[in-house]
Amino acid sequence: MNFQLTPEHQEIRKLVREFALKDVAPTAAQRDEEEVFDRKLFDKMAQIGLTGIPWPEEYGGAGLDFVSYVIAIEELSRIDSSIGVTLSAHISLASWPLYKFGTEEQKQKYLRPLAEGSKMGAYCLTEPGSGSDAGGMRTTAVLSEDGSHYVLNGSKIFITNGGEADVYIVFAATDRALKTRGITAFIVEKDFPGFSVGKKEKKMGIKSSPTTEVIFDNCKVPVGNRLGDEGFGFKIAMMTLDGGRNGIAAQAVGIAQGAFDLALDYAKQREQFGQSIASFQGMQFKLADMATKIEAARLLTYQAAWLEGQGLPYGKASAMAKLYAGDIAMEVTTEAVQVFGGYGYTREYPVERFMRDAKITQIYEGTQEIQRVVIASHLLK
Missing domain, CATH: 1.20.140.10 (Butyryl-CoA Dehydrogenase, subunit A, domain 3)
Structure with a gap:
């Protein structure tokens, strides 16, 4: 059992620490006070390879391990946790399910740009009436008669990176009678018809991390954007x-x-x-x-x-x-x-x-x- 960090881990800590001190720290207080998100900081994280830390190089990632990933989140949050959670939600919540459950086509289309940082990700699970009881969600997804797409209706709240993200991992009920076994996951692009961003929350903390409502009003999602099988979403x-x-x-x-x-x-x-x-x-x-x-x-x-x-x-x-x-x-x-x-x-x-x-x-x-x-x-x- 070895409790020493490897040279690779020490290098990622040094890299992120320098970035946090040089680029994040100078504006942390102002961004918190004004409750503004700076997309340029995310772009800089992409430039130094942070947006795809644990993903293989074949998908645009850095090919590092999960210890490197948590070190990066720790060092960012040591200066500004708003930036820390931006990266955490992008990697852990949006990119991870694509890597684990996505088809090869989905990985190339969505995981690669997320890992490279040309796109930002978000995760949509919580609803006004279902927080800890995630299985009680009311957002629905109905397959079209021709089987080409699903129609999503409902809303999600407290979405980290909401409004800024380009790709959203969304959970909806395809069969509410089955409860948790009737929930399905989808990959939704911000430009899909029927997708919109609602209220931005005014929060006690992490104020420069955008937290919003996301609304689905007859939002059309191609069947090829279903993530995993129907009923496997929960x-x-x-x-x-x-x-x-x-x-x-x-x-x-x-x-x-x-x-x-x-x-x-x-x-x-x-x-x-x-x-x-x-x-x-x-x-x-x-x-x-x-x-x-x-x-x-x-x-x-x-x-x-x-x-x-x-x-x-x-x-x-x-x-x-x-x-x-x-x-x-x-x-x-x-x-x-x-x-x-x-x-x-x-x-x-x-x-x-x-x-x-x-x-x-x-x-x-x-x-x-x-x-x-x-x-x-x-x-x-």
């Missing part, structure tokens, strides 16, 4: 989320590490009672606990990514990683604000942004409660 959705959770775990680790970096530097510099606050044992204990919990979350995350890369079962590991890392991100960022005291509560310092961003890692791609359900189901098999 399984595709759940399997996709297994890997997606690990991307969010990596985001949570990055958020926690970024907040900790700021808190540690501040504690060394801030003086009270004639000495740095880092010299007080109470502060030292706080910093020690933060660092230990971040490292534990990181190891859980890397383990799940390694398992996936080895073709081994990783569903339980990714749920554990997201559960723990999400809680630690919230805890560490709250403590980081505490280290800064009153200054931490102001927008003049970035720790409040990290704290706001951390909360979502306990909610999306399966709430913490759902992670416990997933973990327990594995334990009780």
Whole structure:
């Protein structure tokens, strides 16, 4: 058992760290304040090979492993988790099901441009009336009489990359009577007739990541854009989320590490009672606990990514990683604000942004409660 990162992993960390500091950091606060998404940053990620990290070169990817992928998400989120989740949703949620379940034709048509970064992807599962109960979706897909296309009707909400994405992985009921066994997955292009983008959410955190409603009004989808067999969509959705959770775990680790970096530097510099606050044992204990919990979350995350890369079962590991890392991100960022005291509560310092961003890692791609359900189901098999 080797806990050392390979030279390849160290190189990807260095590459992403330099990109994040040079290109992402200068505008992070402004983009958060103005709630704007900068497509140029996604384009730059494509230029340096981040948009297809784990996919084979034959599909336009970098041919790296899933550990490299979570390292990239971690390093981006260490500076700006809005950019981190942009890449995570693009790879884990939109590209992964295409790689796993797509036909060769679908991979060449859709996975390749996603991996190369000429197109951006999104994933459409959640609806106003079905969040954790994904099987209760109301969006429908009806096969045309001539069998050439499906007609989708309904809406999805809380779609990361919504409005910016070019390709959407969409789940709809082809037979509602069958419940989860009647759900089918589709590849939908933003230019398909009947597809539109609705309300953009105003959020507490990850404010420069677009989160929107997506509407299907008699949206025509060619039968060749069905992903997998009819009725297999729910399984595709759940399997996709297994890997997606690990991307969010990596985001949570990055958020926690970024907040900790700021808190540690501040504690060394801030003086009270004639000495740095880092010299007080109470502060030292706080910093020690933060660092230990971040490292534990990181190891859980890397383990799940390694398992996936080895073709081994990783569903339980990714749920554990997201559960723990999400809680630690919230805890560490709250403590980081505490280290800064009153200054931490102001927008003049970035720790409040990290704290706001951390909360979502306990909610999306399966709430913490759902992670416990997933973990327990594995334990009780």
